[in-house]
Amino acid sequence: MMKFAIIEVGVVANLAVAETPLQSNWVEATDAVSIGDLWDGENFTHAPTIQKSSEQIQTEIVTETQKRLDDFAKTRNYDSILSACTYASDTNLKFSAEGQYCIDSRGATWTKLYQILAEVEAATRQMPTGYADIESELPTLAWPN
Numbered sequence: 001m002m003k004f005a006i007i008e009v010g011v012v013a014n015l016a017v018a019e020t021p022l023q024s025n026w027v028e029a030t031d032a033v034s035i036g037d038l039w040d041g042e043n044f045t046h047a048p049t050i051q052k053s054s055e056q057i058q059t060e061i062v063t064e065t066q067k068r069l070d071d072f073a074k075t076r077n078y079d080s081i082l083s084a085c086t087y088a089s090d091t092n093l094k095f096s097a098e099g100q101y102c103i104d105s106r107g108a109t110w111t112k113l114y115q116i117l118a119e120v121e122a123a124t125r126q127m128p129t130g131y132a133d134i135e136s137e138l139p140t141l142a143w144p145n
Helices: 054-074 081-089 091-122
Strands: 002-008 011-018 027-028
Touching: 054 081, 054 091, 081 091
Parallel strands: none
Antiparallel strands: 002 011, 002 027
16 A cells, blocks of 8 residues: 555645555655645645744634633523623523623633733743633633532
């Protein structure tokens, strides 16, 4: 069995293992070849890594943090965290408790995120490479009983 790179427009679109190439765009490859690598007709090269700016990373982190809060609220059929927060003064005690929890959780989450970003700005912490680097530091979201 041999490893083949499936080439589409000069890029390794997929990898396959077979006895022989099954299509004309299948090129024998070494174990070092990965999806996304480039093929110039003779040689494979790794695609250049695109570096994100600190502004792009911060935007991604803020967007993903908001999505995390909104997705949490949606587990109880609220439209978003903002929608859930509006129920804090509801006369229904369940809705009221959930709304207050969302207010508290939203505040704790943004407080922690902006603490992380302030540490980066103060150079006491390295810039995260993305949301995954800080997600575990955000407060746990779990509905009250």
